[in-house]
Amino acid sequence: MKLLIIAGPPSAGKTCLTKQIVRRFQNEMKIAYLKIDVVKAYEDIELSKEFNIPTKKIYSGDLCPDHAGVMVLEDALDWAQSHRADLFIVESAGLCLRCSPYLNQGLGIIVLSSISGIxxxxxxxxxxxxxxxxxxxxxxxxxxxxxEVLIQKIKEVHRKVMLFETNALQGTSLNRLYDQITNSPPIDKDTLALRGNPPLGTCTICVGKKEVGWKHHFGVIRKLDGHTAEYLYRGE
Amino acid sequence: MIKEITISPGEDKSRDKENFDFITFRAGETISIVGPTGSGKTAFITDIELMAQGDTSTKRVVTINGKPPTDETRYDPSLKPIAMITQNTKCFADLSVEEFLLIHARARKITEKHLAVKTMELANKFTGEKIKKDNRVTVLSGGQTRSLLIADALMIGAAPIILLDEIENAGIFKQEVIEIIRNTSKIIIFVTHDPVIALLTKKRLIMENGAVKKIIVQNEAETGAAKNLIEIDKRMGVIRDNLRAGYEITKDLLNVSFA
Structure with a gap:
C-alpha cells in the first residue's frame, strides 16, 4: 500500500487536490481516504459520495491534529488494508505549525495557495x-x-522540494505529481515513524514548579535573551 | 535558443478535436488571439505558459523547437522561456515594489545591476501615476500593477516568448507598450479585443467555443486600414487625456477624417 499525507492550512485546496488524485487513479488503484480535523470536517462524506471509495474522519478534539494522527494511524492503516487499498490518502489540517504530519515513508505533500501570503x-x-x-x-x-516570487520563497525554505503549480479545480499540469505517486514504493507498516521531531511533552510550569529563572525549569526552550538553552531540544 | 513553438490540437468545449494539424510560431513573430469572451483565448496562452503536455483542460500539447520541454524547463522559473502578463490587477504579496522585483530576479537568476530601478523606470513609462520603490505592491492601483508586471515581464522575465492578456484595458499607455515590445526578435502573443493590436500583428488566431477556429495572416489592405485606426486611436488618446485632466472637449477635437 502506498501512503500519501497531504497537509496545509484551511482553504489551501487540499481536498481539491485530493479529488484530482482520486479521479486520476480510481481506475488503477483501490483508494482509501482519512481526514484528520479538529472541529468539523465534511470531506469524507464528499469523497465517498463523489467517488464511492472508503473514507473515514477523525476529530482530534483536545489533541493537536498531528498528535492525533500519530495515535490513530496504525489502526487507520489496518482499516485501509481491510478495504484492500493500494493507495491510502491522509489529509490533515495543520494548525499550530510547530510540527508536520509526514512520515519516514510514503509521500508528504504540502498544499499552499498562491494567495496565502508571501x-x-x-x-x-x-x-x-x-x-x-x-x-x-x-x-x-x-x-x-x-x-514565481512565491516559488522562490518556498525554495528558500526548502531547496530540494519538488514544486508543482496547479489550478486544482481543473487539475492542470499535475502529470509529474501523478508520476511521483505511481513511483512511490509501498510502505512497511512496522517501521513507520514521524519524519520530524515532536515538540517537548512536558511543561514544568504546567506541572506546578514555581521557582523563577530558567535554570529551575526544563522544557523551556528560550531564555529571556533569546538564546536556546544548550541542554534542551531545539526543534527542527 | 527558441526558434519556434508548436501547438498541437486539443479539444473544444464540446470535447471535439480542434480543426488544425499544428500551429507554429517563429522567433520575431507577433500574434494576436481574438474572439468573444469565453471563447478560450486566455486558456490558449495559459497552455503555452504552462507548456501543456495534454494535462490541461484543453488537452493541447506544446513543443519547443520541435521537442517536448524538459521537466526543468516546465517547473524552474529561471529556465522558463516564457513570460506572461495576465489580467490580474492585484498583487497579494506583502512586499515593497523593490523587494518584489528583487525576489523575482532571484527566482529568474538574473543578477544585472540596478535591475529593480530600471524595471520601475520602464513601468513608469506605461502609467500616469508614478510607482515608487517603497510602495507596497498590495496598494498599487490596477493600472500601476499591470504596468509594473509588464515591465517586470520585459526586464526580469526577459523571456524569448511573451504572452500579453488584454493589455488594452489596463488604463495604461498602450502605444508605448506596443512600440517597445514590437522591436524585438521575440515571439509575442497578444490576447486582445483591440482592433489596432489585432491588425498590427503578423498572424491572427480566431477562437470559438474553446477552439482555434481560423488563422489569418496579415495582408497589405489590412495594414493600410490599421494606419487609419492608429490615427483614430491617437485621437482617442488625446481626448482621453484631456478628459482626465479636466478639460472640456471641443468640436474641433472630435472631428475625424479618414485618409
Whole structure:
C-alpha cells in the first residue's frame, strides 16, 4: 500500500487536490481516504459520495491534529488494508505549525495557495521544510511574476522540494505529481515513524514548579535573551 | 535558443478535436488571439505558459523547437522561456515594489545591476501615476500593477516568448507598450479585443467555443486600414487625456477624417 499525507492550512485546496488524485487513479488503484480535523470536517462524506471509495474522519478534539494522527494511524492503516487499498490518502489540517504530519515513508505533500501570503512558507516551518512535494494552488488568481516570487520563497525554505503549480479545480499540469505517486514504493507498516521531531511533552510550569529563572525549569526552550538553552531540544 | 513553438490540437468545449494539424510560431513573430469572451483565448496562452503536455483542460500539447520541454524547463522559473502578463490587477504579496522585483530576479537568476530601478523606470513609462520603490505592491492601483508586471515581464522575465492578456484595458499607455515590445526578435502573443493590436500583428488566431477556429495572416489592405485606426486611436488618446485632466472637449477635437 502506498501512503500519501497531504497537509496545509484551511482553504489551501487540499481536498481539491485530493479529488484530482482520486479521479486520476480510481481506475488503477483501490483508494482509501482519512481526514484528520479538529472541529468539523465534511470531506469524507464528499469523497465517498463523489467517488464511492472508503473514507473515514477523525476529530482530534483536545489533541493537536498531528498528535492525533500519530495515535490513530496504525489502526487507520489496518482499516485501509481491510478495504484492500493500494493507495491510502491522509489529509490533515495543520494548525499550530510547530510540527508536520509526514512520515519516514510514503509521500508528504504540502498544499499552499498562491494567495496565502508571501511569508506563509517561512511561517509554516516543518510543514514546508519536511515535505517531499509542494503544490501551489489557485495559480489562475495571480500573475506569473507573483507565482514565481512565491516559488522562490518556498525554495528558500526548502531547496530540494519538488514544486508543482496547479489550478486544482481543473487539475492542470499535475502529470509529474501523478508520476511521483505511481513511483512511490509501498510502505512497511512496522517501521513507520514521524519524519520530524515532536515538540517537548512536558511543561514544568504546567506541572506546578514555581521557582523563577530558567535554570529551575526544563522544557523551556528560550531564555529571556533569546538564546536556546544548550541542554534542551531545539526543534527542527 | 527558441526558434519556434508548436501547438498541437486539443479539444473544444464540446470535447471535439480542434480543426488544425499544428500551429507554429517563429522567433520575431507577433500574434494576436481574438474572439468573444469565453471563447478560450486566455486558456490558449495559459497552455503555452504552462507548456501543456495534454494535462490541461484543453488537452493541447506544446513543443519547443520541435521537442517536448524538459521537466526543468516546465517547473524552474529561471529556465522558463516564457513570460506572461495576465489580467490580474492585484498583487497579494506583502512586499515593497523593490523587494518584489528583487525576489523575482532571484527566482529568474538574473543578477544585472540596478535591475529593480530600471524595471520601475520602464513601468513608469506605461502609467500616469508614478510607482515608487517603497510602495507596497498590495496598494498599487490596477493600472500601476499591470504596468509594473509588464515591465517586470520585459526586464526580469526577459523571456524569448511573451504572452500579453488584454493589455488594452489596463488604463495604461498602450502605444508605448506596443512600440517597445514590437522591436524585438521575440515571439509575442497578444490576447486582445483591440482592433489596432489585432491588425498590427503578423498572424491572427480566431477562437470559438474553446477552439482555434481560423488563422489569418496579415495582408497589405489590412495594414493600410490599421494606419487609419492608429490615427483614430491617437485621437482617442488625446481626448482621453484631456478628459482626465479636466478639460472640456471641443468640436474641433472630435472631428475625424479618414485618409
Amino acid at each position: 511569508h506563509a512558507p517561512e511561517k509554516m516551518g516543518a510543514m514546508v521544510s519536511l515535505a517531499d512535494i509542494a503544490v501551489v494552488t489557485k495559480i489562475d488568481l495571480v500573475s506569473q511574476a507573483e507565482r
